[in-house]
Amino acid sequence: MKTVFRCVPSLACTLALFASLIAAAETFADEPAQLAGVSEAVHKFVESKEIAGAVxxxxxxxxxLHLDAVxxxxxAGHKPMRADAIFWIASMTKPVTGTAVMMMQDEGKLSVDDPVxxxxxxxxxxxxxxxxxANITIRHLLTHTSGMAEISPEEARKATTLAELMPVYAAKPVGFEPGSKxxxxxxxxxxxxxxxxxxxxMSFVEFLDKRIFGPLGMKDTTFYLSDEQLSRLAKSYKKTGDTLEEADLFILGGKKPTSRDRFPAANGGLFSTxxxxxxxCQMVLGGGEFGGKRYLKPGSVKLMTSIQTxxxxxxxxxxxxxxxxxxxVRKPQGPTEALSPGSHGHGGAYGTQAWIDPEKKRIYLLMVQRSNFxxxxxxxxxxxxxxxxAR
Known part of the structure; x- marks a missing residue:
């Protein structure tokens, strides 16, 4: 038996129709438009096997304004890229670390000019x-002018906390006068x-979760993936000749993305979408505010995103x-040619990139996973x- 519903013209029917149109409009608004030419520009590199996929x-x-996966x-698993795919963002972790430090300065718990x-x-x-x-300040740490030595992969694998790294760093000589290079x-x-x-x-993991990721709704940003998040992790590749071969995430030191038996690498250990x-980035572009909540003072955002070197x-x-x-960006050129002076962001070892252009009021994000650019x-x-x- 087939049931047919007919709507007799009435105020109730008119209101129902109006409500459905509003719902449809809201649904459409929730689906970001595709900016002309962006996906096509990136898809060419998929076709030429420079990358496997991208968001x-x-x-x-x-x-x-635009969100797409190609x-x-x-x-090998024939899994298409998804808009909510998770990537190892590597050194795109560093601006998050800088933000955490500035939050502590805003609260009067430190000054970036304090000695470490x-x-x-x-x-x-x-x-x-x-x-x-070596008179190293927190400012030196965040501007890469400290001269501190690096640890070996073996030393990194042994550490499970940031605290355990400090004696290892302390045992190595500083390469130059802090601030000179x-x-x-x-x-x-x-x-x-x-x-x-x-x-x-707080632990660094706890701090980021409570003060940044949780409040901002960054539910898939973490040092340690859950099993569900692992299923959305885009595989990493290296180009060998004309083909792409799977590549390891070297930051893990041979451990699994879900393993907590490793320190939270503030230099480059985050996964995100x-x-x-x-x-x-919207919080930073908004001068330290997002969704009606303030995270940083406007002056602190300006300080951390302006040239200090x-x-x-x-x-x-x-x-x-x-x-x-x-x-x-001091003087746009090459890969930054389309950006305005003063644009700020960071890239990652496997090709990810984030830029915030404060003049154009735009955020640009590229997520890829290739190890040997x-x-x-x-x-x-x-x-x-x-x-x-940026057109």
């Missing part, structure tokens, strides 16, 4: 190679995160300076995405 996102302070998350030894006594004996005392430094960022632990009384990281040559592409955990910060994929997205 692209463009947003302003209030809403997502290619495959798992080539004030909070981590083990580092009081740090010396340069010629035996001089820019040299990309993983140990300094992890040290900055340890300072956050000391002054907040495009949607999650966009929320973080003077005339020092910095970065892996030309025309950039460094803020407090952030790369800052000749220079991930200057990859052709990144150039093509940026040029298309």
């Amino acid at each position: 692209t996102l463009v947003a302003d302070e209030k809403q997502v 290619g495959m998350a798992d080539v 030894e004030k909070y981590i006594p083990e580092l009081a004996e740090l010396r340069t190679r010629d035996g001089k005392k 820019w040299q990309y430094c993983q140990s300094s960022i992890n040290t900055a995160a340890r300072v956050v632990e000391v002054v907040s009384g 495009a949607g999650d990281y966009a929320r973080f 003077g005339d020092l040559k910095t970065g892996f592409t030309e025309g950039n300076g460094w803020g407090l955990g952030w790369c800052v 000749p220079n991930a910060d200057a990859s052709d994929v990144r150039r093509a995405f940026q040029a298309a997205a």
Whole structure:
């Protein structure tokens, strides 16, 4: 028996129809538009096997303007890339660490000009190679001008907490007078995160969850994936000749993404989605406020996202300076040509990239997982995405 419903013209029927139209409009509004040319620009690199797949996102302070997934998350498993795919974002973790430090400065618990030894006594004996005392400040840590030495992969595998890393760092000589040179430094960022632990009384994981990720609704941003999140992790690849082969995530040191038997790598250990990281960027673009909640003072956002390294040559592409955990575009060129001066963000080792353009009020996010770009910060994929997205 087939039941047919007829709507007799009435006020109730008219209101029901109106309500359904509103619901449909709201549903459509929740589905971000696709900006012309962005997906096509990135898909060319899928077809040429430069990458297996990608997620692209463009947003302003209030809403997502573009979100799309192209290619495959798992080539052998025939799994298409999804918009909510999870990526190892590597050094895109560093701006999060810088933000955590600035939150503590806003609360009066530290100053970025404080000596690091004030909070981590083990580092009081740090010396340069010629035996001089290394007077390292938190500012030096976040601008990659500390000169601190790196640890070996074996030393990293043994540590399960940030606290365990400090004596290892303390035993190594500083490479140059702090503040005199820019040299990309993983140990300094992890040290900055340890300072956050000391002054907040929380583990770095707990701090980020309670103060940043939870309030911002970044439900898929973590150092340690759940089993469900693991099922959405995009596989990493390296290009060998004309083919793509699966690649390991070296940050894990041979351990699983779900394993908690490793320290929370504040220098580059986070996993995230495009949607999650966009929320973080929207907070920063909003001057430290998002969804009616303030996370940072506007002055603190300006400080950390403006150049703090003077005339020092910095970065892996030309025309950039460094803020407090952030790369800052001084003179747009090459892969940053489509951005405005003062744009800030960070890339990741496997090709991910986030830029915030404060002049255009735009956020640009590219999520890919390829391990052996000749220079991930200057990859052709990144150039093509940026040029298309910033039109």
